[in-house]
Amino acid sequence: MSERELDVEQDRAFMARAIRLAECGHYTTDPNPRVGCVLVREGVVVGEGWHRRAGEPHAERHALAEAGERAHGATAYVTLEPCCHQGRTPPCTDALIEARVARVLCAMSDPNPLVAGKGLEALERAGVACETGVLEAEARALNPGFIKRMEESLPYVRCKLAASLDGRTAMADGESKWISSEPSRLEVQRLRAGSSAILTGIGTVLADDPGLNVRLAPSDLPGMDALGPVRQPLRVVVDSHWRLPREARMLRLPGETLVAGVVDAPQRIAALESAGARVHLCPQWKGRVDLAALMGELARRGINEVLLEAGATLSGAMLAAGLIDEIVLYLAPHLMGDGGRGLFHLPAVTKMADRQSLELLDVCRIGPDLRIRARPLGVPRSDEGADPSADP
Numbered sequence: 001m002s003e004r005e006l007d008v009e010q011d012r013a014f015m016a017r018a019i020r021l022a023e024c025g026h027y028t029t030d031p032n033p034r035v036g037c038v039l040v041r042e043g044v045v046v047g048e049g050w051h052r053r054a055g056e057p058h059a060e061r062h063a064l065a066e067a068g069e070r071a072h073g074a075t076a077y078v079t080l081e082p083c084c085h086q087g088r089t090p091p092c093t094d095a096l097i098e099a100r101v102a103r104v105l106c107a108m109s110d111p112n113p114l115v116a117g118k119g120l121e122a123l124e125r126a127g128v129a130c131e132t133g134v135l136e137a138e139a140r141a142l143n144p145g146f147i148k149r150m151e152e153s154l155p156y157v158r159c160k161l162a163a164s165l166d167g168r169t170a171m172a173d174g175e176s177k178w179i180s181s182e183p184s185r186l187e188v189q190r191l192r193a194g195s196s197a198i199l200t201g202i203g204t205v206l207a208d209d210p211g212l213n214v215r216l217a218p219s220d221l222p223g224m225d226a227l228g229p230v231r232q233p234l235r236v237v238v239d240s241h242w243r244l245p246r247e248a249r250m251l252r253l254p255g256e257t258l259v260a261g262v263v264d265a266p267q268r269i270a271a272l273e274s275a276g277a278r279v280h281l282c283p284q285w286k287g288r289v290d291l292a293a294l295m296g297e298l299a300r301r302g303i304n305e306v307l308l309e310a311g312a313t314l315s316g317a318m319l320a321a322g323l324i325d326e327i328v329l330y331l332a333p334h335l336m337g338d339g340g341r342g343l344f345h346l347p348a349v350t351k352m353a354d355r356q357s358l359e360l361l362d363v364c365r366i367g368p369d370l371r372i373r374a375r376p377l378g379v380p381r382s383d384e385g386a387d388p389s390a391d392p
Contacts, residue, residue: 022034032051038063039074049064076096082123084121105134106130155306157295160191180369193233197236201310201313202239236259240284260279261289262284291317291321327373329343329374357378
């Protein structure tokens with residue numbers, strides 16, 4: 001192997017370490033991105049760090065603090081381009097320049113318009129050699145929500161579903177506890193903990209009165225032991241006519257609940273607010289919540305990743321509107337019969353040519369269940385009869 005090939009392998013190895021560090025912030029950095037940094041001098045790691053919480057020092061500053069004077073002449077491996085603007089913390093570019101690092105390798109440039117190449121430009125003007133693109137795909141996988149919010153002004157939406165092997169999510173009368181196994185339900189708790197918001201419809205709330213909260217201790221989540229209580233994601237209820245009961249269980253739990261509706265009904269809205277809910281009057285589509293507008297509003301509120309936990313109607317409407325980025329389906333090894341409820345309500349799909357195509361991302365065992373992760377490819381070709389903002 002040539003010297004250049006050895007250098008490339010070393011760069012990849014240290015960047016892989018930075019990515020593993022960034023993953024430590026999976027449950028805590030929201031709405032900021034998950035970022036890791038490794039400082040290397042003469043082939044030896046002299047400092048490393050990761051961003052822990054919004055408002056606290058970024059990964060680069062943690063690594064520089066650990067390295068001290070040893071940062072002089074070092075190479076910084078960072079999973080995301082260092083920031084160059086004053087936010088809740090000072091620019092990381094200034095800290096790297098002051099520490100006199102010789103080289104900065106970024107896995108990817110920052111999609112935030114406040115940075116977007118400007119951080120690297122600032123470093124290069126100061127004489128720091130810069131390079132990007134080392135393990136970029138792996139770095140992008142760390143922050144799908146942050147990247148989509150910056151690039152498209154929308155959050156990344158995962159649709160979580162549990163079904164029998166014949167694709168039923170509930171019996172005809174709505175009974176659904178429990179379709180999936182305990183290991184699958186534990187993984188769903190981790191999905192919730194890593195999400196910025198959980199989205200459901202008023203039909204699901206009226207039928208099940210769910211809490212939609214994270215029921216895990218810090219010790220149940222990697223990297224959380226010393227970082228305090230588990231953050232509760234924002235609960236979002238699509239409720240066009242403000243039917244959420246004031247005594248709903250989610251309103252009595254820690255965390256915030258946002259109710260999105262379209263009817264201008266001051267008394268109902270005031271009653272919800274007095275019960276502890278936040279409300280948002282949305283643009284409407286055929287008299288119901290415009291889901292695309294709602295997703296845009298969540299992005300404006302700093303929501304990176306949304307976990308959709310809803311019935312077939314809202315799930316189908318989100319899918320038909322092209323607002324679902326990933327489907328996470330837990331298939332349990334039992335049959336519930338053809339009278340049960342299905343996964344997605346897609347009235348536009350009437351012919352084989354209208355089918356919703358999916359790209360399988362992975363399939364694995366979770367306890368006795370199968371977990372399938374898939375990415376929707378396009379949307380059904382016809383929207384005849386479809387209501388992209390229907391409540392379940």
